[in-house]
């Protein structure tokens with residue numbers, strides 16, 4: 001059976017009670033904390049840095065933390081996030097001068113590494129780095145804000161990425177981010193994703209557990225189609 005991971009995006013959490021709200025999403029069944037870092041330069045929004053991540057660790061969050069860097073340049077922040085307690089660090093290849101070097105830097109700092117693809121970024125960047133990836137993240141909205149609608153063309157791109165991962169023989173997670181809801185998560189999983197970021201769908205609902213349980217229910221329906 002395929003193991004799916006649900007990653008609540010704390011961009012949509014209550015920032016005034018971030019530790020408590022993050023813990024609540026994990027207690028409701030979230031597997032991984034998705035941590036969006038925006039610099040108001042690579043994307044038009046400004047969010048959280050390594051100090052906030054460390055504060056979550058100090059608060060007692062022990063779940064994996066998936067840091068999505070929407071910043072340019074990338075490299076200087078990697079040691080900082082690793083030291084603060086990141087598990088995964090992903091970045092946009094067009095924001096790094098040397099993609100291979102940035103991937104190596106993440107690994108050298110003991111984190112899992114990944115590339116993120118915007119809706120209009122081709123998957124060509126994968127060509128020579130599959131052996132260095134633990135995760136591929138496909139954006140299903142343009143990065144910068146939560147609460148946008150899923151871009152349907154992402155489904156074909158997911159199928160393409162799934163094919164490349166399977167052909168490579170490497171153990172690489174395929175994550176999707178943006179507009180993931182109860183009513184589309186099954187279709188997204190059937191296209192090949194195995195890790196799902198959801199912000200507004202979870203934090204915008206009064207009952208996080210109900211949303212996560214319903215998402216898992218949808219995932220169980222498609223589980224068989226992978227094997």
Ligand SMILES: O=C(CO)[C@@H](O)[C@H](O)COP(=O)(O)O
Pocket residue numbers: 009011012034036068141142143144145146147148177178179180197198199200201
């Ligand atoms: O990185 C981003 C947006 O740039 C995402 O992680 C959003 O936080 C997803 O939010 P929803 O679309 O699920 O509300």
